[in-house]
Amino acid sequence: MTAIELAEAVRATWPETVVSRGELSVVLEREELLSALERFRDEPRFAFDLFLGVTATDWPDAEPRFWLAYELYSMTHRHRARLKVGLSADDPAVPSATGLYPAADWHERETYDFFGIVFEGHPNLRRLLLPEGWETFPLRKTEELGGVNTYYRGGAFIPPVDKRTS
Amino acid sequence: MTDQRTGTPDELASERTSMPSPGVAAGPGVDAVFDPDASDAMDYVAETETSDEAGGIRQETMILNMGPQHPSTHGVLRLLLELDGETVIRCQPIIGYLHTGIEKNTEYRPWQQGVAFVTRADYLSPFFNETAYALAVEKLLGVEAPERAQTIRVLLMELNRIASHLVWLATAGMELGAISVMLYGFREREEILDIFEQVTGLRMNHSFVRIGGLVMDLPDGALDEVRDFLDMMPGRIREYESLLAKNPIWVERNVGVGVLEGQDAIRLGVTGPLLRAAGVDKDVRRDAPYCGYETYEFDVVTRTDADCYARFEVRIDEMRESMRIVEQCVSRLEASSGAVMVDDPKVGWPVRLEVGPDGIGNSPAYIKHIMEESMEALIHHFKMVTEGVSVPRGEVYVPVEAPRGELGLYVVSDGGHKPYRVRMRDPSFSNLQALPHMVEGGLIADTVAVISSVDPVMGGVDR
Numbered sequence: 001m002t003a004i005e006l007a008e009a010v011r012a013t014w015p016e017t018v019v020s021r022g023e024l025s026v027v028l029e030r031e032e033l034l035s036a037l038e039r040f041r042d043e044p045r046f047a048f049d050l051f052l053g054v055t056a057t058d059w060p061d062a063e064p065r066f067w068l069a070y071e072l073y074s075m076t077h078r079h080r081a082r083l084k085v086g087l088s089a090d091d092p093a094v095p096s097a098t099g100l101y102p103a104a105d106w107h108e109r110e111t112y113d114f115f116g117i118v119f120e121g122h123p124n125l126r127r128l129l130l131p132e133g134w135e136t137f138p139l140r141k142t143e144e145l146g147g148v149n150t151y152y153r154g155g156a157f158i159p160p161v162d163k164r165t166s
Numbered sequence: 167m168t169d170q171r172t173g174t175p176d177e178l179a180s181e182r183t184s185m186p187s188p189g190v191a192a193g194p195g196v197d198a199v200f201d202p203d204a205s206d207a208m209d210y211v212a213e214t215e216t217s218d219e220a221g222g223i224r225q226e227t228m229i230l231n232m233g234p235q236h237p238s239t240h241g242v243l244r245l246l247l248e249l250d251g252e253t254v255i256r257c258q259p260i261i262g263y264l265h266t267g268i269e270k271n272t273e274y275r276p277w278q279q280g281v282a283f284v285t286r287a288d289y290l291s292p293f294f295n296e297t298a299y300a301l302a303v304e305k306l307l308g309v310e311a312p313e314r315a316q317t318i319r320v321l322l323m324e325l326n327r328i329a330s331h332l333v334w335l336a337t338a339g340m341e342l343g344a345i346s347v348m349l350y351g352f353r354e355r356e357e358i359l360d361i362f363e364q365v366t367g368l369r370m371n372h373s374f375v376r377i378g379g380l381v382m383d384l385p386d387g388a389l390d391e392v393r394d395f396l397d398m399m400p401g402r403i404r405e406y407e408s409l410l411a412k413n414p415i416w417v418e419r420n421v422g423v424g425v426l427e428g429q430d431a432i433r434l435g436v437t438g439p440l441l442r443a444a445g446v447d448k449d450v451r452r453d454a455p456y457c458g459y460e461t462y463e464f465d466v467v468t469r470t471d472a473d474c475y476a477r478f479e480v481r482i483d484e485m486r487e488s489m490r491i492v493e494q495c496v497s498r499l500e501a502s503s504g505a506v507m508v509d510d511p512k513v514g515w516p517v518r519l520e521v522g523p524d525g526i527g528n529s530p531a532y533i534k535h536i537m538e539e540s541m542e543a544l545i546h547h548f549k550m551v552t553e554g555v556s557v558p559r560g561e562v563y564v565p566v567e568a569p570r571g572e573l574g575l576y577v578v579s580d581g582g583h584k585p586y587r588v589r590m591r592d593p594s595f596s597n598l599q600a601l602p603h604m605v606e607g608g609l610i611a612d613t614v615a616v617i618s619s620v621d622p623v624m625g626g627v628d629r
Binding site for chain 2: 101114139
């Protein structure tokens with residue numbers, strides 16, 4: 001099935017379906033995310049069995065602020081789809097997909113680590129790439145590049161390169 | 167020794183004084199008072215002794231920390247293993263030791279400079295990272311690189327795949343005791359890196375692929391080097407096979423070890439040689455061709471045993487398939503000529519490079535053109551270098567088949583001169599998630615064999 005044909009099949013249930021640059025995107029409410037993922041996985045005409053990842057994009061001045069993008073692939077039909085969920089700034093939470101796709105585990109932890117998106121029901125939602133105890137979510141647009149004081153033994157803080165005065 | 171705990175000296179001092187000491191008055195000159203009721207340690211020992219069923223033998227598991235500094239963990243992978251004797255009952259990978267913030271960095275530089283960042287993610291497959299990024303941006307721009315540039319990209323990627331598989335062969339051999347294989351693997355990889363150096367000026371992290379094409383055409387004599395390599399390599403691959411394929415130690419250590427069946431692999435998001443060794447026929451080069459892969463003849467290698475030995479066979483045969491593709495690239499490049507950068511001044515990088523007596527540098531003719539002949543060319547050069555291309559709004563996900571599986575670049579543009587978001591779906595990252603599934607229940611010695619068969623590159627995992 002091409003992306004256009006697939007979009008026709010998807011649009012009956014999820015009207016906000018677009019094909020752009022040959023890629024299929026389905027925009028969903030977060031309440032319907034899990035049921036949609038389940039149908040995408042189990043219905044034979046979709047059969048999206050491979051979960052390729054989830055990540056977020058931060059638009060600080062827009063509403064919804066965060067957009068999640070789930071990438072799916074079907075081994076049977078060799079087609080792809082992207083599911084998109086918008087999340088508001090004051091409640092960036094979404095149900096976890098780990099129950100349906102075990103592969104989502106690290107991808108969701110990474111998204112939490114970088115953007116502070118809470119995946120409800122994730123078995124182990126902790127920092128993944130950044131150290132335990134890190135306070136910010138660095139890939140949010142409100143966080144600047146660098147600008148982290150580095151702590152050295154003996155209690156000295158070394159300012160980041162872009163903030164050194166001499 | 168200095169105190170390695172974090173916290174200011176004052177905090178540490180107060181922590182020491184306020185430390186609870188149940189029943190134990192410790193300090194110089196004071197005898198320790200032992201209070202059996204308050205001792206947690208005694209409770210623990212008593213409990214394990216009563217729950218003991220094997221006639222006086224202690225039944226305890228041991229936590230073993232493996233890495234991050236350990237030669238057989240491929241860089242800075244850390245594993246927490248819970249052992250029952252020699253059997254691994256729980257394995258928890260801990261990653262992030264090589265996190266360099268590549269994705270965040272790309273958001274602060276013009277589009278063209280993103281190439282120099284993504285190439286450093288999975289440092290054993292730089293051309294795949296560069297090409298995936300360039301293809302993603304080209305898809306957003308709606309341009310396509312010229313055919314010759316695409317062919318050179320395929321040539322470099324397939325040579326890169328051989329080099330990457332050779333590093334896997336070398337390290338896997340070394341970890342299982344076959345030191346000679348390590349030397350041979352790195353020896354042949356060096357031949358490929360010599361070709362890369364001749365073409366791009368660098369052995370690794372080339373930044374040779376650019377949005378809309380390549381930095382420059384192949385230098386004279388590069389194709390002869392590739393031909394020499396193609397003549398030499400089949401014999402060398404036969405040598406690896408005669409060293410390993412029926413070697414009793416190699417067979418003993420790999421057959422039936424680290425089994426990951428196809429359905430489990432798909433559920434865990436595994437791609438690449440691991441998946442193909444489990445009999446699942448997935449290869450992006452064939453399923454969604456890019457860079458003109460549909461015009462090349464090659465086979466997708468699969469095996470059905472799903473163990474470490476099947477992965478060895480898959481990778482060896484993939485090297486042969488890559489050589490078939492390289493051969494087709496060489497004949498096409500010899501028979502044709504043409505531009506290697508898209509003919510669109512709003513997209514193509516204006517700087518022209520050339521190989522001079524002291525290496526690759528700016529072309530003197532181009533410098534003369536912008537400095538002495540054309541004011542407009544100078545303005546254009548200045549605008550492109552300082553500001554860069556502006557890419558239309560949108561988002562794309564572009565997959566390529568990297569040596570370790572599907573590498574996907576999710577790139578978002580807000581219409582500006584810098585990427586709004588670049589996310590690398592690195593195959594090592596997803597494949598490593600499946601490691602506990604393969605390791606748990608096996609022996610600790612097999613853990614080493616399994617890690618090397620997964621072939622994770624931590625630069626790609628942590629990015």
